[in-house]
Amino acid sequence: MIEFKQIEIKYGDFIAMSNLNLTIKEGEFFTLLGPSGCGKTTTLRSLVGFVTPSSGSILINGEVVNQVPVEKRGISMVFQSYALFPTMNVYDNIAYGLRVQKLGKKEINEKVLDIAKRVDLSMAQLQKKVSELSGGQQQRVAIARALVLQPKILVLDEPLSNLDAKLRHQLRQELKNLQRSFGITTIYVTHDQEEALTLSDRIAVFNNGSIEQVGTPKEIYHHSKTEFVCNFIGDINQIDKEGIKQINQCSSHDLDENKPGFIRLEKVLSVGDLEGQIPVPTKVVDAEFFGLFTKYTYRFGKNLVKNIEKDSHVKSFNVGDDVNLYLNPRHILQY
Amino acid sequence: MILSKKLNPPKEKLQTFSVKKINIPLILTVSLLCWFIFTFLVYPNINLLFETFWVDGAFSTAAFTRLLSSERAMRSLRNSFLLAFSMIVTTNILGVFCVLVTDYFQVKGAKWLRLAYMSPLAYSGIAFVGAFNFIYGSNGILTRLLVGAFPNFEPTWFTGFGGVLFITTFAGTTNHMIFLRNAIKGLDFQTIEAAKSMGATPWNILRKVVLPVLKPNLTAITVLVFLTGLSATSAPMIVGGQDFQTINPLIITFARNINTRDLAAALSLVLGLSTIIVLAISKKIEAGTNYLSVSKVKMVLEKQTIGNPIANIIIHILAYLLFAIYALPVIFILLFSFSDAYSISTGSLSWSRLSLDNYLMLFRQTGAFRPYLISIIYSGLAALIVVAIVLVVTRLLHRYKKRFILMEYLMMIPWFLPATLIAVALMVTYDRPSIFIGNQVLIGTQSLLLIAYVIVLIPFTLRMLKAAFFTVDDALEEASKSMGASNFRTFFKVVLPTIFPAIIAVSALNFNSQIADFDLTLMLFHPFTEPLGPVIMSATGEAAGIEARTMLLVYTVILMVISSIVLWLANGRVQRR
């Protein structure tokens, strides 16, 4: 179990993180999510030991580790740049930590070959210079290098951000599988909400040096606690005060007409056969065809509202059509 | 008192960084460094200044007034600055052109051009000047040819400012060939392609895309060039003639004589202050220009073809003209080193007069190899020790940034003072037992020259290794530590191997610069371990005969061979990585 208690981190006079309280459970895949500069990497580095908090304490399994040097914390890290040692070949990169532990040659060899197999690195690749590998292969080496030490805790700092989309999807899945099979407590830093939602057991959303919300992906998505979170996670429609007033008029709901409201795309439907739905008159202004679905944009008052329609050949709108959308005011979030 | 002051940084560090335990190794390291810096960089020089300017209990400005009233001193000073500033222009133009020709443009035979352009690395200082003088000097081969062809041709055409600037410019491009070439190789080729796709002409790309990226390197090189210009010794001494003498030969003359050391110290102060000003300015300029490539995927530079046929021809002609200028001295020295005194004094060369006699004569002498061996040992040891010391300092600078800034500045002292004065300072200070060196006398010991070599190598080494250190990705160190490695292991297994090429390169350059050293060596060598400098000097000095000119060529050739081997080995080590 990892606990952050009242953590404050300063760089000179700049407060990078304040009043941070966070608990991460054993074996959990925990993601620190947020835009760049929000403090998520700082939090991660303070856990690993590269940054010393100016106040508060970090506990691992109940033990304060603030003063424990990096190399004694038993946390393995995968870096955004991979930080593979350019002067060593792949094998030596992976064996590095094992050699630090002064294991026998044979044992090191077994472990390296075993982990290489699990991350899908061939024998030939093990003898290569790291600069001769592709980005995806380098990523595997970085992960293998961290996992081979069988750490109590694995931390990953935006490990997929340097890869192209397809590889990112593929490795994301492998990462999840690896984590499950090893059962290591994993802390993952990303600014990609999709990664966060698909991978994590729980997510902490960071903004401006503090945590906005902690919860499971579903909690975060469906019950975003703050305007920042609901904007940052997934796509969302914003409806201005005028729109809220209009919605209030055709329903018994009493939304706050002095604030804008937010509603997820999938809660806006083109058929109205559910209880509590109210119709909203709109005009189609754009249609984006994605294959599996089409994303429509409608004009509602001064708002642009989007939704997603599965392509069924039955229902398709053209730009300029007048369409009635249905939504349940209950699903409108206000902050 | 200064010593105790400098001990403060570690204490401060303890208070803020690790309150819990006292870091004894760190304190010991820092104390040793402080001792070294104080004993060899600070105290001797302060002591010298004190002894020369503090006369009868009062600060004496006599030396300064004496110099101010000396037309010759003032003219030499002016000449030094004229040379330094001229060199900034000429050397940068020549250096950039050389680098572009060998590594940027598609020029035929670039490999050979590069070899010739890098030849000054193999023979610096007096050997280089001597070689050029051998071609262009009033007795030079080319001059004799020209005089033969045009009887009215002035044999002293090469003497004076022009000749000095010519030689120092050609000698000064080594920095470009090392550091600028690296920078050009590191260019992101995509930026050039991008500029092309936006319709930029090659000239425009060069000016607006390539050169600006090289600007930080050029600034650093410019400082080095300026400093070499300011302290030029051999070139003005040999080809300066009456009209173009500079300040450093004067300092050397004055420093050698006990009675005129105050004049040497005063002139050195002037040089030192101007060096400090130049460094400060360059730091300002550097601060604003640090372009890191932002591209994620760098592409290797592809050589650019010169589209315009006329430009192409002109560039090829210029490139090969430079090739000739660089290569001829080497070729002629090599050839004439096999010929006899007659051929050399008449500048004629015939097969019948070529023989191995000169080399046989040198090596038949008992212990002829000894000076080479001694010079190699001294230069090698100095190169090793200076790298060891500077690595520790750069490590501290890197880890604790600002805390050791004073240490960094103090280690730059040898850059502010002419080598001769440093030698004098050591001699004046440690010619009697001193508590700073365990009540020993340094004068008359073999370590004196070694210490002096180490001292003069420090600034260049520090600058280069510091730059290398700061290019190492912090994440590499962090990765090592996160895998459980200690600082110790991290440093030796990860950081050091990463900057190893830089260490080897700097060491090779250091070695080469010291093996041919004259100024320091002549003043400080121990008679039992006589290095090359004094041997060459006595073989060519006033008492030497005509054979001396032949032998000088032989010495030069052997020096070139040694230096080339060192460079080749270093390059091999670097390439293999």
Place this chain on the structure above:
Amino acid sequence: MKFTTIKKLGLAVAAFGLTTVLGACGNEAEAENTQASQNEITAPEETTANDSRSLVIYSNALNDARSAWLEDIARDAGFELSLLAIGGGDLPNRLITERNNPIADVVFGLNHVAFETLKANDVLSPFTPVWADEIPNGWNDPEGYYHALTQLAITLVYNKAVLDETTAPTDWTDLWEREEFRGQYFINNNLGGATIRMAMASILVRYRDDNGIYGVSEEGWNAMRSFFEHGIVGSQDEFFQSLVDEVTPIVTLWTGGIIQREEEFGVNVGIVTPEIGAPFIIESISIVNGTQNRELAEEFINWFGSAEIQTKWSQEFYQVPANSIARPNAPEAMERLLDGVFPQDIDWEFVTENIDNWMTKIELDIMP
């Protein structure tokens, strides 16, 4: 941090260790009486020789050939010599600098102006060699610190292919006073050399004026200015070549170097014999104060200065011996070095007192 620093410390200690080891090697004076081991370390190539017979000798009168010759005949006489050739300008400075840790046992070849400086700086140790009486009166140091070996004159020489006795200058003064010599004479730009210093002295003492700058009248300084103005100033490695090439057919030279150069360069050289005389230089020999090998040094001086060895020395290298017994045995070729040139009347005390100031003034205010 901790472990990094240990290694760093290691490096620093290693570096320091090296310097101290080397330091210890050279620091012979500090080591008690470990003569043998000291020689073993400092002069490894000589370990096979009889160690206790080793001497270190500094001299400005040596070159490769002379060193080789001297080493050989000294070995036959039972001396193992380490010879160090240093220019006449640098040698006194080196000896003074080393006075707290002297390396040399014996110094020879310097003129008495330099020896006076050394004496004043406590670098010399008095000793009267067995041959002291064979030296003409007044040539040895009356206090017995240094004794004469050879004698030479500093004078002008010219290339006989260009000038002859009638067209050559008759004195230094001619060089700037007569039109035809303008640009015809070479001046060594390294004023540290003993030869040029004596030549300058020869000129300046003619203008002695106790109210003038450094004892020389304004006229004297103007003469010196003219001397430099009309000469070709260049570096010493080209000075004789310049005569051979007939670029500057006139150069200042010490008589001891004439015959050897004529042979090497294949030129004929004429010697200028000024009416006022030329500075006669006595080159002497002395024991260095603080030597650990005093007895051997004395033995060497007794041997080297003897008529027998000085005769050989003069026959081999055309040096005029100071030793009155050796002098008549000098080779015939040397006669012209002695004939005609006679000593200029110079107050050497005055020169010794002022020569450094003169040279500095010339460097600063007169040299172009």
